[in-house]
Amino acid sequence: MAGSIYGRLFQISTWGESHGKGIGVVIDGCPAGLSLSEEDIQVYLDRRKPGQSQFTTGRKESDMAQIWSGVFEGRTTGTPISILVQNQDQRSRDYGNIMNTYRPGHADYTFDEKYGFRDYRGGGRSSGRETTARVAAGAVAAKILKELGIEIHAYTKAIGPVSVPENEYHPEEIFQNPIYMPSNAYAQKASAYLEECIKNQDSSGGIIECVVTGMPVGIGDTVFEKLDANLAKAMLSIGAVKGFEIGDGFKVADTKGSINNDSFHTKDGRITKDTNHAGGVLGGMSDGSKIIFRAAVKPTPSISQPQSTVTKDGENTEMIIKGRHDPVIVPRAVVVVESMAAITILDLLFTNMSARMDKLKNFYGTEK
Amino acid sequence: MAGSIYGRLFQISTWGESHGKGIGVVIDGCPAGLSLSEEDIQVYLDRRKPGQSQFTTGRKESDMAQIWSGVFEGRTTGTPISILVQNQDQRSRDYGNIMNTYRPGHADYTFDEKYGFRDYRGGGRSSGRETTARVAAGAVAAKILKELGIEIHAYTKAIGPVSVPENEYHPEEIFQNPIYMPSNAYAQKASAYLEECIKNQDSSGGIIECVVTGMPVGIGDTVFEKLDANLAKAMLSIGAVKGFEIGDGFKVADTKGSINNDSFHTKDGRITKDTNHAGGVLGGMSDGSKIIFRAAVKPTPSISQPQSTVTKDGENTEMIIKGRHDPVIVPRAVVVVESMAAITILDLLFTNMSARMDKLKNFYGTEK
Amino acid sequence: MAGSIYGRLFQISTWGESHGKGIGVVIDGCPAGLSLSEEDIQVYLDRRKPGQSQFTTGRKESDMAQIWSGVFEGRTTGTPISILVQNQDQRSRDYGNIMNTYRPGHADYTFDEKYGFRDYRGGGRSSGRETTARVAAGAVAAKILKELGIEIHAYTKAIGPVSVPENEYHPEEIFQNPIYMPSNAYAQKASAYLEECIKNQDSSGGIIECVVTGMPVGIGDTVFEKLDANLAKAMLSIGAVKGFEIGDGFKVADTKGSINNDSFHTKDGRITKDTNHAGGVLGGMSDGSKIIFRAAVKPTPSISQPQSTVTKDGENTEMIIKGRHDPVIVPRAVVVVESMAAITILDLLFTNMSARMDKLKNFYGTEK
């Protein structure tokens, strides 16, 4: 079934398997006239790349972005942008037990049931490596958003039990630690926790938080195409994500209307709100406040401990997954969250342009 | 912007405002040959209808479903099914302060900013009344799913601080209390809490849980069109929902791979799992277990307490929202959750049919 | 299968059968702030309505448009517009032979094969009556286009052998004859020919031509979403249309590049062309000239002569189709052509808005 194309007007079409020749994305609907280079994309890919720290897989991939179309003399032409990343570390290996045995927490079993067989090498299409393509597209979307005054920043809020409290946020520290936490102090605690996980041949989950600033008011539709609904899909489309919440999220279950409602008031001639329990969205539309949402990320399913499972033929067995794996997915997924948010928001900005007659007439030059 | 059409092959197109002539939905892509009557739809609508208990608004709406097309001699014809519900209690009122003042927690302000003006009567299109149309479509989707052996059951897990623990679930009690909780005992506690809210002119949030049984393995795509990603969008598209989680959800942040991975094993010749931390989805595809997910619902924003806000012209003011309002959205939203889940899952079942050559050839009769 | 929703950002969802309760359309994505009344729609419906002349069916339908949503205080709100036309002349009849016998040239056989059975009353969903809904939506699209300075005019170019030569066009006469020909003189010839057809219990085909003026340059995409490709689909989606051509159309097969190329030149500071073999489209995009295209319409398949055919059970038989039928579809289809063209072009205008960074930045207010 078709499921690798995302978006309505800013559309991305991703392809590639973990151990195939490469990974890529075609971006359709990028406006013409954006200054764009491979370097713009590389900056994003480098944040997702393996081998950045002791907490990421030892796989060697330089993940060099090549632009194959859609850019001419340094500017986008309005035609599809094809970005390709060649796989390097795809040498033949002994995939023995992965080939015939279903790894717990992975898509091996469901893939086989759906399609009849699978490219078992490194998880094939279900590998986290697929997100390389999303990040390449995200770099483009984020660059456009920036020109429109919109910025998206994600970071690690929690790793296992180590969660950065809001009053300890130091945004400037996010890029100072390999975990992308807004606090070097908490990042150290998290590192210690992860080292413990590695020692125990185990892995950890965590939470990524994302903030969007500069959004115009009114982006998103009031029924199905709500801004938050689209962000929720975007987040859950990332492999290991098991939960999404916006603003106060699950905390709203045990609160009261009198507390949860954000009061409007006018300040300096602009309508604004002092609190932001809603997370920047009212009735599915951006309300001009910061958009704040979170994604819960499960622990890396690939652990070196022996695990009970079954073979393709249904025989009960025990398996040990060889190789080095990230003890936590979170830090490398931070830029994936940013990318999916950027792509999603940009698409809504595009579809929003025909919402009003006055703006439509102004656009097409018939408004006096 | 277009945002009231949902789905890819089982498509619903909803319309209608809170105080307009009516509410309706057009279902496009319903298979031919389904036995369908207005009664089938009514059963669902009655679960969402106002006036069921002291915890629902006093608005008088019989919400009678009329089928206008797509059904002939009691069976669906494969053509669009138009379902219409006339609004009854739409008499002209004094909407005075709603018209010019922005209710906190509502879409009044964002709607005005996006569209330039709004139908202020009862929230217009942003009213929860819009979900009537979804429920009508959900009744049809659920009926088809049932014929395929798939059942969807939602219920209230929590109201404010009153949360039913899993070991106290009595599914047979769900329809025995007005709160749709799987425990009459907890429903009583919740009722007491809600009465307190009413007394304090306040409202409460809560959590809805939903369980899907009978799913074939492999439904959903492994990249963007993941089953859980689509469910997340479906849930967040419901007005007051601020969070979504599947399986262990946000709890995965503070767990370990060795615990979170569900081991496979073979029982009675079928591959199965003893635990279900994943909530029935692996790599975006259904894994044959029960699908379990939750939605966090915010407290009703309409409360009778005075609230600070601004007028359309940006003047700071205080407003009191008149009329009786549900002190909690959760019980009436239970069937909305079921409906959106049914519509979403059915659509994925349809798109999944072309996933394999062998099944495709078998379908079109060329497989020997 | 889903197939009654059309468009990407200006989306219409039509429903209804020939002899069901009614026919309707939901328009999703109509910009807010358009002045719109039922009368605006009625003007269009009246041009399609049966019973306008001796050449249209005797079915009595007043075809009164009712707007059920999306309009508030005379203006569109940006939310779905539901338009409903009740069927009046739907009294029970003797459908005897239509029910069990397949009418040649109709969808009876293919419908039964696809769906297993059908609503045989008056052709059900396959009836030309379905276009009522398209015309209602077309009236809205055309009104928006007009505010953008774009006008669409269709007319009958040919009925059987009677074809109006270009040098005999009198556009002001189009609404002066029941055939909607741009020449009363040719309309008389066509009338005589049609009367002959009626006498012989036969029917005639014809050609509808359509002209679009005021198009901005650059509307349409250069690959799949070409303006002409979309118009072609729009035209062939109308029941009896068997051919589409733009500009010189099929004549290009036997011409030469030196003749067919339209030379550019500058006049009054504007780039223009003296000839218009291309019909106003270059590389899939509007080129600023008039857009001219034609649709070939087959003769009404319902004729009163005895015809050989088969029953549902495959028995060879002869059938006579009772009742009065239009001896030609063309005149009533003229407004359907205009409507589908309007809907199609408007949708492309919407999707085109995000084509350029400079315009995007200007729209969202970040261009200095």
Next chain:
Amino acid sequence: MAGSIYGRLFQISTWGESHGKGIGVVIDGCPAGLSLSEEDIQVYLDRRKPGQSQFTTGRKESDMAQIWSGVFEGRTTGTPISILVQNQDQRSRDYGNIMNTYRPGHADYTFDEKYGFRDYRGGGRSSGRETTARVAAGAVAAKILKELGIEIHAYTKAIGPVSVPENEYHPEEIFQNPIYMPSNAYAQKASAYLEECIKNQDSSGGIIECVVTGMPVGIGDTVFEKLDANLAKAMLSIGAVKGFEIGDGFKVADTKGSINNDSFHTKDGRITKDTNHAGGVLGGMSDGSKIIFRAAVKPTPSISQPQSTVTKDGENTEMIIKGRHDPVIVPRAVVVVESMAAITILDLLFTNMSARMDKLKNFYGTEK
């Protein structure tokens, strides 16, 4: 604007410019388990490749297809198939006058107006070279269709005034002449005509006809997603196509119902028709007969004669287009027509699978 993605369930996403690094396509929604090699694709590409005869451009392109994803151990995996063709003959040239002057009959002017600037090298994205990607995808679609018993054959019906009459068709001769005509004798006449065109620095138009056999009955929807409507869009999406007709096409304008209706009768227990004026489609759905349609192709706009035109700055000028160009587009477009037809039909076969409850239940195994 997004416009390079085509299809609903069998989706293709094409990219690439005439003189960029390469041309490619991502196929999303290809069923798993299809045997597929680069050779399968190459056979199709070779039919479109330049340099096959004196009537095709001298550009040197080996057009070697590389599969980068979606195929494992010789079979499709159900994941996106990325096919890439590197451009070879993309050496830097003197594009001088093309860069600043608008070629008549080309998209230079409209592209500049839409996007603000363009990749002028060889027409950039508007070049016929873009169809390489469609043909690569068409090869895959055609292979699947063949396994379902459906075959698509296109050929040249006419070049300029040389048209093969139906009673002179010799299908076995199609691949025996460089023009792909079903008659070597007429191909010789056409060759003589084309040589004359070359001598006169001119070009010719023509007509491509396409026949589809083996279609199940009922494919296509009865309203917007008609089989013929989709084919019309597919054909007009090909650069030089200016007209589309199915069955008798434009001839229906001057015929009568009594002639145009194809009578049903039963032969050998199967319902069939002796005539096929409809071209295999009734009410938008395939009727089990051969599907026959035609596309009118304009003369190559690039001719060596001096032509009047304007510069980017609007100055009137005369230009001579250098280089060798195909004097006719038709022969190389034959396989493009086949490809677009295959992709379009396959997509409708996929969406059709959920049309009936009985088949749906049978597919998901709940029908007893």
